[in-house]
Amino acid sequence: MKKALILAGDGINCEIETMHATRDAGFSPQTLHVNDFLKAKGAQLADTKLLVVPGGFSFGDELGSGKILALKLKHGVGEALTTYIDGGGAVLGICNGFQVLTQLGVFGAGVVLTHNKQGQFLNRWVGLEITGKSIFTDGLKKSGVTRLELPMRHGEGRLICPENLQSAMLSQGSIVLKYEEDVNGAWNRAAALSSHNGRVMGLMPHPEAFWTEELHPWGNGRHxxxxxxxxxxxxxxxxxxxxxx
Known part of the structure; x- marks a missing residue:
């Protein structure tokens, strides 16, 4: 069993790149419309190794980035999703998918992604430090990689963490990736968060948008x-x- 289930539809727009990236990694990707996922009450998770909530603008970001999709998932597949995660299932939320996970409270009540400090949409490549533990980054660290470059494109990517959770997050290594510079005002320059067991991760930059060397803006065979x-x-x-x- 090596299925990667990738949600699609209703404003999600990065499922194709995510499909290519997961396939190149070895998974057998399957894209699934959100409505079909909800209709089946999440039954597709039974044989899924990795669930990906890709980037985009789900439901046009009405009411706030990721909020409507989070509500639909909570009320439609909440029980199945909880069972899947509690059973060790892996979840990756990318950009809008990260916003969905925070809206679901996966990383703690009060952890939110809000407007960038610049008050505008940012579209650029960023340097990232690998700072925490996650199944998504452990392989890189074992091979000696301590930093990477990925594209980011968001208007609401500034992570805010309530004071009562900050010390625990820092001691547990919940911040998996940090921006090398303060790009959007995020708390502690956080670009990605991980669950305590390292199997659920949300990140604002787009790893699926750098799945071939040619996608790097300075692609010259060295990246x-x-x-x-x-x-x-x-x-x-x-x-x-x-x-x-």
Whole structure:
């Protein structure tokens, strides 16, 4: 079993790149419309190794980025999703998908992604430090990679963490990736968060948008497509190691 389930539809617009990245990593990707996921009450999770909520503008970001999709998932597949995560299922939320996960409270009550400090949409490549533990980054660290470059494109990517959670998050290593510079005003320069077991991760930059070397703006044969390596790291843990390491 090596299925990667990738949600699609209703404003999600990065499912194709995500499909390519997961396939190159070794998974058998399956895109699924949100409505079909809801209709089946999340039954598709039964044989899923990795669930991906891709980037985009789900439901046009009405009421706030990721809020409507989060509400639909909570009321439509909340029980199945909780069972899947509690059972060790892996979830990756990218950009809008990260916003959905925060709206669901996956990383703690009060953890939110709000408007960038510049008050505008940002579209650029950013340098990132690998700072925490996650199945999506452990493979990179084992191979000696401590930083990577990925594109980011968001208007509401500034992470805010309530004071009562900050010390625990820092001590647990919940911040998996940090911006090398303060690009949007995020607390502690956080670009990605991970659950305590490292199997649920949300990040604002787009790893699926760097799944081939040619996608780097200065592509010259010297830039290893580290975006896809996040998916390969997860594949190694979930499939090759059977999720036991």
């Amino acid at each position: 290893v497509p580290l975006g896809v390596e996040l998916f390969r790291s997860a594949y190694h843990e979930l499939v090759e190691c059977g999720g036991k390491s």
